[in-house]
Amino acid sequence: MKDTTGYLDMELLRFSTAGSVDDGKSTLIGRLLYDSKSIFEDQLQAVKDASKRLGGGEEVNLALLTDGLRAEREQGITIDVAYRYFATPKRKFIIADTPGHIEYTRNMVTGASTADVAIILIDARNGIIEQSKRHSYIASLLQIPNVVVAINKMDLVDFSEDVFNKIKAEYEEIAKVLKLKNVIFIPISARDGDNVVDASNKTPWYNGETLLHLLETLPVRKDETKLPARFPVQYVIRPHSDDFHDYRAYAGRISGGRFKVGDKVTILPSKTESIITAIDEGTKSLEVAFAPQSVSIRLADNVDISRGDIIVNESEQKPTVSANISLLVCWLNHRPLNEGGKYIIRHATEETRAIIKDVHFKVNINTLENILDDKTVKMNDIAHISIKTLKPLKYDSYSENRITGSLVIIDENTFETVGAGMIVHNLEDETFTI
Amino acid sequence: MSTYKLTHLKELESESIFIMREVAAQFEKPALLFSGGKDSIVMAYLAYKAFYPAAIPFPFVHIDTGHNFEETITYRDQLVKLLGAQLIIGSVEDSIAEGKAVEEKGFSASRNKLQTVTLLDTLDIHKFDAALGGARRDEEKARAKERFFSHRDEFGQWDPKNQRPELWNIFNGKKQVGEHFRVFPISNWTEMDVWQYILQENIPLPSLYYTHKREVFEREGIIYAALPEMPRRESEKIELKNVRCRTIGDITCTGLTLSSANSLEDIIGEIASSRITERGGRSDDKRSEAAMEDRKKAGYF
Ligand SMILES: Nc1nc2c(ncn2[C@@H]2O[C@H](COP(=O)(O)OP(=O)(O)O)[C@@H](O)[C@H]2O)c(=O)[nH]1
Secondary structure (H helix, E strand, O other), X not given: OOOOOOHHHOEEEEEEEEOOOOOOHHHHHHHHHHHOOOOOHHHHHHHHHHHHHOOOOOOOOHHHHHOOOHHHHHHOOOOOOEEEEEEOOOEEEEEEEOOOOHHHHHHHHHHHOOOOEEEEEEEOOOOOOHHHHHHHHHHHHOOOOEEEEEEEOHHHHOOOHHHHHHHHHHHHHHHHHOOOOEEXXXXXXXXXXXXXXXXXXOOOOOOOOOHHHHHHHOOXXXXXXXXXXXXXXXXXXXXXOOOOOOOOEEEEEOOXXXXXXXXXXXXXXXXXXXXXXXXXXXXXXXXXXXXXXXEXXXXXXXXXXXXXXXXXXXXXXXXXXXXXXXXXXXXXXXXXXXXXOEEEEEEOOEEEEEEEEEEEEEEEOOXXXXXXXXXXXXXXXXXXXXXXXXXXXXXXXXXXXXXXXXXXXXXXXXXXXXXXXXXXXXXXXXXXXX | OOOOOOOHHHHHHHHHHHHHHHHHHHOOOEEEEOOOOHHHHHHHHHHHHHHOOOOOOOOEEEXXXXXXXXXXXXXXXXXXXXXXXXXXXXXXXXXXXXXXXXXXXXXXXXXXXXXXXXXXXXXXXXOOOEEEOOOOHHHOHHHOOOOOEEEEXXXXXXXXXXXXXXXXXXXXXXXXXXXXXXXXXXXXXXXXXXXXXXXXHOOOOOHHHOOEEEEEEEEOOEEEEOOOOOOOOOOOOOXXXXXXXXXXXXXXXXXXXXXXXOOHHHHHHHHHHOOOOHHHXXXXXXXXXXXXXXXXXXXXX
């Protein structure tokens, strides 16, 4: 019998990968899955057969492991976000595998929205190219807490320390401009496995960690004791049964900080106050709960609360309550943004309507310059806009809270999700100076 | 106080419960598809937790192929009672009798494909606008890109090119008349996570998941139960073996694993060292590499 206790004690880490075509992204993911023994024999056999069929001979093409839908297979490209899973004894990993081409900015943004770490691949032979900057911009825009710059194909530059250092120095300049948080550089060869899972003996000049070890040890979450508590009400639980006659609880997922039984809370937008009498998680009651737990909260007073309201701690910094909102938006739909048009907005558990008041400027994500003369926001464009909502939203800035600071824009007619918005209080303070 | 820590199982559970509550809040008439497999058992328990102490605000729907292991049906009925859930059964045999579906013939005949007809019919009759399913992204390549909220057109079809982007934890379930959604709350779970969760939560399972002696036969490297529902060729000899199910579905497509595992710890140990995917034991996927994708487009998961 195997010891299973370790597994019950693991943490979850979500990371995204970005790179230009042929930088070795699929090979790297294949390598991580393969070396962590997350590949099963029947999958491996299918890949071996495919490698042979595609003329690769006996050598297993690791990139084929992460290959997606048939249409894409036929075109030989990845065009959507694909999620992959693997685990080591320390952590379970969720990879958001996103294509790197400019046409797929929206996919990269989607994949980055939940990531704790972004891995940006750079081909050691080519160094930093326009696309690397774009991938870094997205990591900055989506506020991914950690960025790993994996300088790949080191085998093709003789594992040269010089090449590595030059790329690193150049990237550090970009990281500074983009205000990237925690940036780490690793020289790797995805194909041969150097510094991916095992330390390479070909890079004696590199004292850092291997990629996998880094992924196993990077901090997963922020210190919730230091963040203001946020609880967007999702659903009201009222059993109407004899055993639970007067039971009424507000269900939701804590989206920041922590709540304790006895906490004085304020409910927004009504500004009603109450006290937490119980925090329930399934059939158990807890003394304290923190992000991102799904719980239900009971209050001392019989107050009128419904889906879309937010419960916060009375003594902490409150969210802003306003109908005029400034945001950076990534456009996701082939139909351009309609300035002056009306849309549906979904923010945390709230839904309302909004009008697009202004398009201030677009961002050229390759040069990182502002575009002021062309304000048509098309698919994959990033722009700074202002909206006015029908109901005021209760929000934080995206840099303070990725859940209460984000929203999506929905087309009123097709109901498609057409835009992803990151709320900003003050553009200069929060993002890099554009 | 130091940073709070959440285990990966707790985080996955929290995400799944969040999604179930979103479904209850966003849709008028959702349903939970219950197959009797371990994934849908976990789904049932998650639904119970998500709304406790209130009743689960949607019924369970079982699409019964008529080719079920007896244990599956007994377990289903007990579970529904235990969790206080409501059960609706869609019968593939009825669909065949009504001429809506045509039984496959031959030794590899399976009602798996016919299930789609009964499923879409049942959703239609009851006007369900969202069906919660226990599919996971790690199961199969075609599922790696599936959304949590998967949009289906009027014909129940899935268009891989027309899926809505999902960012952060915002899920858009808005739809036109006639359209509906499939929702997959345990998308981010792996087979291992499911087993670990069953262990952690002490969830009772049908005995089929543990080792038992059974009459079996082998076909194309897969071991099947020798039962009347499963026609055999002359050359396919019956043997008595110690087996268990890794995933349970219709008898005709449930492959069995040789195993001596009689506890969850044993099963987890076995899976940790196993080198074959659980779908490797399902004959419906073997028909072609793109089999799953085709069935998805037609309205199966
Ligand atoms: N020499 C060498 N080749 C590599 C390395 N990583 C990837 N490749 C090759 O680069 C090509 C493109 O890799 P692939 O993973 O498909 O790139 P993707 O487009 O970024 O997914 C393939 O022929 C790989 O074998 C590496 O570290 N060294």
